[in-house]
Amino acid sequence: TTTIGIIGAMDEEISLLLQGMVEQEQPEVHAGVSFVKGRFHGKNVVVCKSGVGKVNAAITTQVLIDCFGAGVIWFTGVAGALDPALNIGDIVISSSCQQHDMDCSPLGYRRGITPFQEVSDFPADPRYIKLAEDACSRVCKQHNYLIGRVLSGDQFVADSEVVRFLYEVMDGACVEMEGAAIGQVCHTNSVPYVILRSMSDKADGTANVNFAEFTVAASKRSFEIVEDMIQHV
Ligand code: ADE
Numbered sequence: 001t002t003t004i005g006i007i008g009a010m011d012e013e014i015s016l017l018l019q020g021m022v023e024q025e026q027p028e029v030h031a032g033v034s035f036v037k038g039r040f041h042g043k044n045v046v047v048c049k050s051g052v053g054k055v056n057a058a059i060t061t062q063v064l065i066d067c068f069g070a071g072v073i074w075f076t077g078v079a080g081a082l083d084p085a086l087n088i089g090d091i092v093i094s095s096s097c098q099q100h101d102m103d104c105s106p107l108g109y110r111r112g113i114t115p116f117q118e119v120s121d122f123p124a125d126p127r128y129i130k131l132a133e134d135a136c137s138r139v140c141k142q143h144n145y146l147i148g149r150v151l152s153g154d155q156f157v158a159d160s161e162v163v164r165f166l167y168e169v170m171d172g173a174c175v176e177m178e179g180a181a182i183g184q185v186c187h188t189n190s191v192p193y194v195i196l197r198s199m200s201d202k203a204d205g206t207a208n209v210n211f212a213e214f215t216v217a218a219s220k221r222s223f224e225i226v227e228d229m230i231q232h233v
Pocket of ligand 1: 175
């Protein structure tokens with residue numbers, strides 16, 4: 001059966017997974033990242049903490065594919081909301097992911113476009129989008145969820161003008177710091193993926209305070225959806 005690689009960027013995002021896994025093997029370290037193999041609700045999983053940002057996420061994703069034979073990659077964690085319909089705690093399931101900080105506009109490229117590359121907006125896998133959507137419809141009783149574009153960059157966004165740009169011009173539902181790197185590596189390796197994010201903040205002037213307050217609760221919500229997904233995959 002397929003091994004599912006599950007990535008979080010921070011301890012809060014993977015702690016409940018590590019608690020829930022059984023038959024855990026001794027962690028294996030590759031490229032400075034610790035990977036834990038085991039079973040979760042009867043499925044083979046490898047869980048790891050990538051660290052923050054696109055380079056860490058890219059390294060981790062490639063190791064999951066090459067060293068652990070992951071046949072699919074899921075990300076679980078938190079993000080800043082861009083779509084005004086989203087409140088703290090709400091969920092975004094990636095339809096696709098794009099790097100919002102890729103900027104070759106002086107050369108005539110739109111923001112987010114990587115020159116000389118066929119794809120800059122990496123589509124998530126329809127089967128796993130549907131799995132996540134069905135999980136949300138079962139699990140998300142008090143919170144909204146939507147399927148939308150995830151924007152990733154190596155910056156913590158805490159500015160409502162930036163939010164306006166990322167939402168209105170770049171069509172982002174939420175902003176975080178890893179999804180597009182995972183999406184690009186998965187695309188390059190023909191491995192399906194989906195990113196799941198619960199909103200910890202609104203990426204505005206209060207984002208730092210809200211992030212500190214709501215990251216644990218939002219991480220738990222994302223975990224609960226992953227747990228439902230794994231039971232139905
Ligand atoms: N992850 C959670 N909130 C974020 C924000 N405001 N910007 C970037 N990544 C985030």
